[in-house]
Amino acid sequence: MSSSVRISIRHFLWFAYSLPCFALFSCVGLSLLKDFEKSTRTHCKVFNFLPSISASIGDCEPQRYIWRLCFALDSIPRYVVAYLQLIRLLNRHHILLQELYPLVQITNSCIHFLELTFLLILTYISSNEIKWIHESSFVGFMICSLLxxxxxxxxxYFWPRTINYRLSDQERMVRAKRLRWFVINITSFFISIYFYFRHNEFCEPNIYSMYCLFEYFVVLTNIAYHSVIMDEWDHQGGQIQIFY
Structure with missing residues (x-):
């Protein structure tokens, strides 16, 4: 016999998007408190005041285990949310080009699934273990995330809809939030790249910390972007039934 438990969609989404935030703040905070010198050390030995995420979760304990445990707990909910969102989008009835629309949405969801998979790989294979896999996974994560x-x-904003369909205030708010977080995310990413290469070229004090700061912004704005789905699903209510 199997049993089941029902969880409200809102609580399910809160869990999925608050856990990675907890992992980030706790790992960086612990690194600053107990592993400051180790986690902020760079190849050119200049002073920095913030650790990179990779240094926090790859070189220090218990940060490594906190990060991996949080993403182990978070991975299945994130895949479930991505799948449920795809089903919801494929059931839209006010969309034109119905032959092409499912293909585009399925392709976009596959990119999202790859993003989540690359995130898991770089979580469980640190730069100290197999550097090229960690770095390749980070590149794959960023490409899939931005795409x-x-x-x-x-x-x-641009997919055609039936003439008699008008966006609701909630739909306008949701797409505006997505656009805002996307712009902040990609801007933070390019600023972080600038500081990363500047650090490697000139080895100035605190420049690597600026890279780390914008790296945090990239992660947090990625989470914020995906959590917009909470506003999109909020009016629907409902529950998720989990069997065990």
Whole structure:
């Protein structure tokens, strides 16, 4: 016999998007408190006041285990949310180009699934263990993340709808939030890249910390972008039934 438990969608989404925030703040905070010198050390040995995420979760304990445990707990909910969102989007009836629309949405969801998979790989394989896999996974994560956000925003704003369909105030708010978080995310990413290469080129004090700061912004704005789904689903209510 199997049993089941019902969880409200809102609580399910809160869990999915608050857990990675907890992982980030706790790991960085612990690194600053107990592993400051180790986590902020760079190859050119200049002073820095913030650790990178990779240094916090790869070189220090218990940060490594906190990060991995949080993403182990978070991975299945994030895949479930991505799948449920795809089903919801495929059931839209006010969309034109119905032959092409499912293909675009499925492709975009596959990119999102790849984003989540790359995130898991770089979580469990640190730069100290197999550096090229960690770095390749980070590149794959960023490419898929930005591409998924871009495609979603383009669909929100430019995909044709039936003439008699008008966007609700909530739909306008949701797509505006997505656009805002996408712009902040991609801006933070390019600023972080600037500081990363400047640090490697000139080895100035605190420049690597600026890279780390904008790296945090990239992670947090990525979470904020995906958590917009809470506003999108809020009016629907409902529950998720989990069997065990």
């Amino acid at each position: 998924h956000m871009l495609i979603t925003v383009l669909i929100d």
